[in-house]
Amino acid sequence: MVFEQLAGNLFQGLVLGAVYGMATMGLSLIFGVLKVVNVGHGAFVMVGAFIAFWLFSALGINPVLAIPVAFAIGLGLGLLFYYTVIQRLIKAPELATLLATFSIGVLLQEVIKLMFGSEFRGYNWAVGKIDLGITVLPVTKLLACLGSVAIAVLLYLWFNRTRAGSAMRSVVEDSEGARVCGVNVGAAYAWSFALGIGLTVASGVLLTMFIPVGINPYMGGGYTLKAFVIAVLGGLSSPYGAFFGGLVFGLIENGSYTLFALLPGVEPFALTRFLSFVILLIILLIRPTGLLARK
Amino acid sequence: MKTKLIKYYPMIPVLVLYAALFLVGRNVSGMWQLVAMLLFYCALGQAFNIFLGMTGYVDFGYVAFMGVGTYGMALAISRLAHIENLGVGIIVIGFAMAMLMSTLLSVAVGAVALRLRGAYFAIATIGVNEGFRFLIEGARIWNGSEGIIFMAQLNQILGREAASALATFWADVIVLVIAVLAAMVTLIYMRSKIGYALTALREDEDAAKVMGINVTKFKIIAFITSSCFAGLVGASSWALKTPYVFPPEVFEIHYTIEAIIIVLLGGAGTLLGPLVGGLIYGMSKYYLSIFIPGFQLLIFAPIIIVIIVVFPEGVIGMLKAKTRNTAVGRYII
Amino acid sequence: MLQVNDIESGYGPMQVLWKPSLEVKAGTITSLLGPNGAGKSTLLGTIFGSVSPWNGSVIYEEKDITREPTHKKVGFGLALVPEGKHLFPNMTVEENLYMGAYLKRAEAHREDSLAKVYELFPRLSERRAQMAGSLSGGEQQMVTIGRSLMTKPKLIMLDEPSQGLAPLLVELMFETIRKMKDDIGLTILLVEQNADASLKAADYVYVMHEGTIKAHGTPETVKASDEIREAYLGL
């Protein structure tokens, strides 16, 4: 019984982890290229969630189709905030961008609140379930998971196989060096930021496919925290590392419950959270730059 | 001798501002609770600046030290209430507990996390904060998520009048004292080798090591000092003014972010910065929430963005650069 | 080929260049000399666009490129080897070099250029798979130059290329510079502290001091002037 539950939870954790991972790639990308910690990350996830909610409930558009829409809106928001705010702060002390992104997050929350109110929204897109014996998996979750994997793969290919991708990689390493190679450094920054935001907003859609409730202007905070941890697990500046970190995180969160539940007098669920942070610290101690970081 | 004193001139504007705040709070009707809030933000900034400003390390989990400080006071009051004749002594014990607990936690965290740099450090500390909270809830330590509500015990020990005065006035005065102390410690550090070592390691840790600076030692000094002040702020501004402690409310990362905003608005690593940052932050919040209730964040967020774009080094950071090598500059650091 | 007219620029409020003018003829090596802090690097940076010009103009192949963005300039065949090693530390030597051929124009000749760079710096071909960040100082200098050559430049501006190189390599470097001119037909604008070697290599020389051009002429005339040698070149 316990083992069946454990297996079921681990499986669910893996599926969830893929979505978590995808939802962190944008954060890692932006940090990797611009050295900007996007404290407003969760707010962009929230925007994506609202896009999915709105498209589905007002226009009846399938959330899968909302992904590209959200991505495009994210790109737009990314460019907007890059040119109005971030660009002016690239040379400022690191902390200045931290504050700026935080404020951007707050601004987004308030704008969305103005538009949609502070209700907790949700949508009900049901396309059946698969009974795996150990657990039951709704098809929407499966789609969210597959979508996440697909996006991660696309990003990898794009980064390593395209010119724009290599331009971004070079800017990450040394912007002056990239400049002498003929890379349009300003544009590379802008598009990296935009791409990071685009991915993040799109991940908001995928997350709602996974968890189609609780959509609210203030829902982002928890995701920001999670994303930070996941990003570090994966090495912070590597988007694929982030994906991997997501899987690890999902497994810990869901997998350890069954074990903690065997202890008397404790709240196992809270302890799974505790464990995930303990593991974070242990990993940082052993590998101070994350699991997948290059030396 | 005179040159010695000159080094401490920058304390003058700090003291003047705090004194002015106090006087306004006492004498202008309706101002005390506002002043109390401003003092909280200033103290928070002043305390955080000792670590964030001086080392350049971002401790995202800073609020954890306020949290354990709050627990320190709460535990003292709720667990020792049965002892006769403690009177105000219990508050002293509470502060001692707060200091002890935040120091212990900071030593433990520092020993582990200070090996990390940059964003890794920042995120490890988030882990500490969140992890600690979930440990309290999960292992049901100190009442777990039910927390502790202890106004009744406070009334019982001090008497109703005194307990009430403590929560609405004296706690704020204590916060003021903490803020001034934190500012003094900042200046003393700045003027001593500690300050130079910290600046050096903030700029280039490896070079600092080769210069003979025991970077770990100095980081730990700043970390513990800063955390200890955080514990005191928690014990007074939270435990005494807010006679309860619920884990999610005292480990709320939002406060770390507020602290960062305050330090940055004013100017990280400056003496006057956290004070000015705290005033700007607290007053904007207060008046916006009065004049446009419900929409203040919509206005506040862009204001912060503009301030940070215009003064990326913070208001005092900018002023300090402008007045460098002038007569005024002697007072502004 | 390149003409700089009364350019002014600086950092923040501080003006560094006070209207220097100079001209680089196609197919020549033009050397820019001057003491530390004269503004040589700033001038190269301003021509290239990494420092933004305040006033004056930069004419390249009869086009005014003063305010073109840097990536366009690289596209026009103008290359800079910056002072200080701005290479990509977590990419391999070869990846660094490939990045030089980032622009379409250069990409077409990528393998060719690579072979030439390896011929010029055999040491790099030995280290091709090593992360550039872990190379020694001199090796890094080679990568930086090699990478700029990969952009298929017509005019290359070198900012102290021999800095930090072993004597054997310094010699090789100057040989290389000459070869770049003779064999590849590059035009070169060279900033060097090594006045001796630099005068030997150059076709024309400018002497800069405190942000202005104090003297110019052929190497012979410059060498002949005691005043210049003593005041600016310390020879």
Add this chain to the structure above:
Amino acid sequence: MTLLQLDNVTKRFGGLVAVDGVSLEIDTGQFVGIVGPNGSGKTTLFNLISGVFFPEEGHILFEDTDITRMPPFKRAPLGIGRTFQIPRPFSSETVRENIAVGAMFGRMGKELSVDASMEVADQLIERLDLTAHRDKAAGTLTPIEKKMLEIGRALAMKPKILLMDEAMAGMHPSDIDQMVAFLKQIAGEENIALVAMVEHIMRAVLGMAEKVIVLHQGAKLVDAPTQEALNDPRVVEVYLGGAGGK
């Protein structure tokens, strides 16, 4: 008397042997040049002496104390000072403060108050001709000025041995001569027992070093008085080339 002794020291990076069984001795008061082709392990050697890396094999003795695995911040007070090949000043601090930091934590650090350190800095600033830059933030200096600052900062540590890694690269020849003269002088006065320098600029090496150690592919090739070392055909072949010792 032997000040610094390296005993069969080896440092590897992955498969690469950056420093390969190097043994050497440096005496009190000796001026030593360390040269060698690019990538021959000179900077790595300095990093081992100053404690940035620890060697895999061998021992390092300073004044007969084994410092092989001593953390770097403990070495500075013993009297080991260094400059970096790529300058690393504390950018936001002024030139004066940078140099004062050297004094504060260097060999005399325990005895020097903050104010006294500032005085040390002022003296050095004057002697290094940096007076005009005294109160500028170090980050705004030119690369060369930064190098001067690094030398100043290291000197303020009152080291018994000063490790200078290409401190003069990029310097104007006349400045090099000045610097050499200055270093010689200050070394005499200030009890800086010796300057060990890594240099590719023969003008500086010749002007200063009494003996030269030549590294090649991580190993010691030659260890001899300056002229002798530079005339060694092996050195000419791997390092100097036709230019010889000019």
Add this chain to the structure above:
Amino acid sequence: ADSIDIGHPACLSGKYAKAGEQAVAGIKACVDWVNNTYGGVSLKGKKIPLKYTYYDCESNKESVTSLIGRLATVDKVDVVFAPYSSGLTLRGAPVTEARGMLYMDHGGANNKIFQQGFRYIVQTIGPASSYHRGTLDMIHKIDPKAKKVALAYEDSEFAKMVMEGAEAHAKELGFQIVFKRTYPKGVTDLTPLLSAMKATQPDFVLGGGHFEDGQLFNRQMADLGIDTNALSLIAAATLPAFYEALESMAEGVMGPSHWEYGVKYAESEAKKVGLPWIGPGQDEFVALFKKAAGKEMVPDYHAAEAGAQVLAYVLAVEKADSVDSATVRKALGDLEFMSFYGGWDVDENGMQVGHTMVDVQWQKAERIIVWPEEAQTGKVCYPMPTFDEKAKGKVALP
């Protein structure tokens, strides 16, 4: 004075924005009613209007005290309405106590607030420990076979107090508690907990904590196909947004509520039980609420509580014929009345004891009050349909 002033540090933004918005509109609605329909508060022979001053505390404790300070001294209000949540309510209490100001609690349910010796605090919302009493009573009555109950609440002071109350009452009624676990605030995936709960095969499930986790709870029970006879979730299930988000999955799901549209409290009802009546009727309240909100928003119990609090205050002022806090506080202690919100009565500590909660069930997209029997707008659907049936379009009908 030409007005009687109510001050309120409201949570219009931040984590409690949703409840705060409801409360503000609810208060405005009742102030509107008092001033315009009722004609003002009778005080010393005159009719005096109410004035409502509110600021936004951003759900932040520092702002709560500073704003109460301002309300007390600059605005010189006569009574302070507490912000939402037990924590923020507690934060403001010392300030009002020190000034001897009446402090009325419409959003802090923690029982312990009333064990701290505060003298000026009076509660309108019912205490947390009573949230799930009604549900248990109902199931006990209608299904004698139901034995096994699972409790799964959020790990927060409020929900834990609800859980304690539920556990105690369940034991009294002879139920067997087969599962009792919490989940942390802000969870995004309840799968492990629900899987473990499923294994215990409960007859019915009680739980919840807030809005978002309630939605998630229901949603994931559906995803995992966990069917029980009844599911009752606190704080979430009664809100329209709950059904909007979950649609058919919410059919048959229940939740306790302090007030719901449809409760039968009316003047006639009050007469029957011999209580004084005050305030707008139910429909009138809803209309005033919408006007106050300025948008199409449906009042929920946060609005009703806050509104009823205005009425309680008005009655007490009239009874005391004074706005002096101590006097009004005393009058509140003696007060017992009924309004659209239902009964209102507090014990000597100020804790609400006269208000009965109702149990609401989603039936065919409508919120039906199914318990207590005297308040019923419809019969309960028990057991509720399985999630598979619901997915196929079956609705919950009795």
